[in-house]
Amino acid sequence: MIIxxxxxxxYILFAISVVIFLITTFKKTKNQQQVFELKTIKVSTGFGYExxxxxxxxxxxxxxxxxxxxxxxxxEAEAEKTGKLVIYKLEHDQMPSISIxxxxxxxxxx
Numbered sequence: 603m604i605i606x607x608x609x610x611x612x613y614i615l616f617a618i619s620v621v622i623f624l625i626t627t628f629k630k631t632k633n634q635q636q637v638f639e640l641k642t643i644k645v646s647t648g649f650g651y652e653x654x655x656x657x658x659x660x661x662x663x664x665x666x667x668x669x670x671x672x673x674x675x676x677x678e679a680e681a682e683k684t685g686k687l688v689i690y691k692l693e694h695d696q697m698p699s700i701s702i703x704x705x706x707x708x709x710x711x712x
Contacts, residue, residue: 640682669705
């Protein structure tokens with residue numbers, strides 16, 4: 603009888619500790635919001651962009667994504683528009699990849 607009671611309390615204490623662990627982990631995740639920052643950068647013959655996440659380098663794009671070869675953005679504005687789209691995707695839990703169709707909709711020179 604005593605052994606059954608001890609096992610019962612062990613299970614209860616284990617369940618309580620798991621619940622406490624999950625609650626504290628959830629609060630930390632909720633409070634640690636991801637902050638993205640976009641910077642355009644000058645590269646060899648054009649522009650690119652960098653995205654920092656919580657002040658740490660996260661993405662450095664020195665060529666136009668989804669385009670064959672090493673083509674760079676012709677203008678700083680093109681690099682900025684594309685970087686903003688990537689940040690939008692990251693903030694909405696989407697893959698940050700860029701397609702040719704998205705480049706066309708942004709009027710990016712390829």
